[in-house]
Amino acid sequence: MKNIIRSISITLAVAAALFTARLRAADIYVSAAASLTDVLKEIAIPYEKQSGDNLVFNFAASSVLARQIEEGAPADLIFSADEAKLDALQKAGLLLPETRKSVLSNTLVIVVPNDSTINFSSAKDLAGPGITKIAVGEPSSVPAGIYAKEYLDKLGIWQKVTDKIVPVESVRAALAAVESGNVDAGIVYKTDALISQKVKVAYEIPVSEGPAISYPLAVLKDAKSPDAAKKLAAYLESAPAEAVFEKYGFLVKQ
Numbered sequence: 001m002k003n004i005i006r007s008i009s010i011t012l013a014v015a016a017a018l019f020t021a022r023l024r025a026a027d028i029y030v031s032a033a034a035s036l037t038d039v040l041k042e043i044a045i046p047y048e049k050q051s052g053d054n055l056v057f058n059f060a061a062s063s064v065l066a067r068q069i070e071e072g073a074p075a076d077l078i079f080s081a082d083e084a085k086l087d088a089l090q091k092a093g094l095l096l097p098e099t100r101k102s103v104l105s106n107t108l109v110i111v112v113p114n115d116s117t118i119n120f121s122s123a124k125d126l127a128g129p130g131i132t133k134i135a136v137g138e139p140s141s142v143p144a145g146i147y148a149k150e151y152l153d154k155l156g157i158w159q160k161v162t163d164k165i166v167p168v169e170s171v172r173a174a175l176a177a178v179e180s181g182n183v184d185a186g187i188v189y190k191t192d193a194l195i196s197q198k199v200k201v202a203y204e205i206p207v208s209e210g211p212a213i214s215y216p217l218a219v220l221k222d223a224k225s226p227d228a229a230k231k232l233a234a235y236l237e238s239a240p241a242e243a244v245f246e247k248y249g250f251l252v253k254q
Contacts, residue, residue: 025051025052025053026053026054026224026225026228027053027054027056027224027225028053028055028056028076028077028225028228028229028232029056029058029075029076029077029224030055030056030057030058030076030077030078030079030232031058031065031068031069031073031075031077031078031079032057032058032059032065032078032079033059033060033061033062033065033079033080033081033143033171033215034059034060034061034081034170034171034172034173035081035106035144035171035172035189035191035192036059036079036215037057037059037172038195038248039191039244039247039248039250040055040057040059040079041057042244042248043236043241043245044057046240047232047235047241051228051231051232051235053225053228053231053232055232058073058075060170061137061138061141061142061143061169061170062080062081062082062085062142062143063085063138063141063142063143064169064170065078065080065085066078066080066086066088066089069089069094069220070088070089070092070094074224075220075223076219076220076223076225076226076228076229077217077218077219077220077223077229077232077233078217078218078220079215079216079217079236080143080215080216080217081106081143081144081213081215082143082146082213082214082215082216083102083214083216084143084146085143086100086218089218089220090218093221094220094221094222095218095219095220095221096218096219096220096221096223096226099218099219099230100216100217100218101216101217101218101233101237102214102215102216102253103215103216103217103236103237103252103253104214104245104250104251104253105207105212105213105214105215105253106189106190106191106213106215106249106250106251107189107190107204107205107207107210107213107249107251108144108147108148108187108188108189108204108205108210108211108213109187109188109189109190109201109202109203109204109205110123110126110185110186110187110201110202110203110204110205111175111178111185111186111187111188111193111196111199111200111201111202112178112184112185112186112199112200112202113178113179113181113198113199113200114197114198114199114200116184116185116200118130118131118184118185118202119202120202120203122203123151123152123155123157123203123205124155124157125203126152126157126161126164126185127157127160127161130184131161131164131184131185132164132184133164133166133182133183133184133185134161134164134165134166134183134184134185134186134187135166135168135173135174135177135178135182135183135185135186135187136148136149136165136166136167136168136174136186136187137167137168137169137170137171137173137174138167138168138169139165139167142167142168142169142170142171143171143213144170144171144174144187144188144189145167145171145174145187147210147211147213150211151205151209151210151211166182166183171188171189171192172192174186174187174188175188175192175196175199178198178199179196179198179199185202186199189213190249191248191249191250194248194249195248207251215250217233217236218233219233
């Protein structure tokens, strides 16, 4: 009888501990750039097991995420693909002070469908007659598109390719346009090209020549779970997370 009572007591204690752990667990709402989709989903698996928290992702172009937050959409942490979007949120007083940090960088590449016979010796070849449609993120708002325009401007060919540009809502949409064969080429991040089996890199823009790409993150001032969001932000700079970022082709900032 004593053994039965003891067994029941242990079972109840374990159940109580699990219940308490669930009460302490937080839902962390993460608004992240579309180019971070695959890598953050992989990072989330061990993090959720380790922390007990649940990561709820909202992936989109950084411009869309910033607009959503400005309009009151729930978010605990934002992970943008450029500094300008966080500049605007910070100016509006929407970021929790001293939580903003740039943690990653990336590289731009020109991609073409796998069956394309077009060869590139430089990005200037985009202005050639063999290219009629080029998919990029919207150059006025999407970070990948802004970076692409900045680079092509620097090369002196933006005006020559303007009529060929097919602006889309995110870098992943640019990748999809190339995968479908609806465009001749696209400018995306190297990390996006690496996850696709339907495109090939025709030209990789050297880091030394390309735009300064920055991925900053910050906890939101109105975060429902600020402490949990801070712990997640710290984990995203840890060695285990950095290893996953590097596996996907991101450049980790020290």
